[in-house]
Amino acid sequence: MDQKVKVSVCVVTYNQERYIKKCIESILSQEGNFELEVIVSDDGSKDGTRKLLDSFRDNKNLKLHFQENNLGPYNNFLFVHEQAKGDLICHCDGDDFWYPGKLEAQVSYMQNNPDCNVSWTRVDVEFSGGVSLPDRITQGIVNQKFYRGDVLQLISIGMNSTKMYRARAIDDTELPVVDYYSNVELLGDGYASFASEERLALYRAGVGISSSNSESKMILLKTMGHFLSKYPKYRPRVNAALILMLMVELKNRNWLCVKNIIKIIRFDVSIFKAPYYLFSNINTVKSLRLPRG
Incomplete structure (x- = not known):
């Protein structure tokens, strides 16, 4: 990589004391030629999530926000991403976590592919009961470039907790900014793709804080x-x-x-x-x- 870029990682959490510590540790331990900031917004958790986050206060790369009034998943998502100052911005839900090398792989890929505006990595999927299975992404999917029309049709491609995108403004909307909306608008004239054939994160199915x-x-x-x-x-x-x-x-x-x-x-x-x-x-x-x- 020719120059050091700033990477912002946005984490949303609510009542995830079972998972949040591992999530934050997995992000802060990422290594590579980039400057890292991790922004966490706790949406008024009632369990021990805030206490666990407080234990990371001394880390200079971490910025903590504690919402006194519950914003809800969509507004909390918007809030935390509005705080990001990086050239490349990532998202991770507080119940998921990353494997070593995740950020390095994506930063390298996006620096070497300037027309790629959104990237994901493959994941392991953990179900209730602790059963973990690899995703079903094939080599053909990993090598594919997804343009705006593809994303409009396929709706969901990579997991949101692995997404990295280039900082850019998108049009204001009264619609809730869910994964689908942001992916379509962030693409611009570029494309989205998987940055690696490796599985570099764990996604917990059925645990998240999304709406019904x-x-x-x-x-x-x-x-x-x-x-x-x-x-x-x-x-x-x-x-x-x-x-x-x-x-x-x-x-x-x-x-x-x-x-x-x-x-x-x-x-x-x-x-x-x-x-x-x-x-x-x-x-x-x-x-x-x-x-x-």
Whole structure:
């Protein structure tokens, strides 16, 4: 690496005393030719999370924020990322953690690939009961470049707790800034990719602090409706994603979600192109699913 870059790592946590110590230790122990700042926002935890975070106060790379009033997961996410001053910005949920070499691999990759605006790493997935399995990411996925149209269709590619992105402003929105929204907007004219074929983090399934499944689906649908209007040239890709969601919800007999998906789909000329994208990317969609614990 030619020059030292500043890396900001943003951590959100709420009532995660079982996990937060290992999370912070795994980040602070990362080594490489970069300047590190770690920003943690505790969203008013009621357990021992704050006490554990206080034990790290003497670390000069760590900046702690304790919210007196609970912001909620989306606003806490926005808050902590607004504090970041780095050239490259990362996210990690307080229940996940990183393996040695994670940051070094991503910094090196993004310095050597200036058109890459978002990168992830592969993960191990830990389920309740302590069962841990490798993700299902194939070599073909690792080597793939994902552009805006790809992300609009695939929705979720890499784990948010492994994401690194280049600092840049995105348009203000009244929508909650979830992974999907930020990934689409942060890409710009560049691409997203996996920085390494190694698994460099552990993701704990079913432990996080996100909102309920039904609320998350509604936010996702509103965001997709927003992008259908904002990026008309990508309507076939978004419609392809909506059709796949519709098929799943029909199978699950989730009639309320089916009704809402039908409201969002654009029944214009783009609907005729959607099946092409749906079936040409079906193997990629399968590879991006979590393993079954």
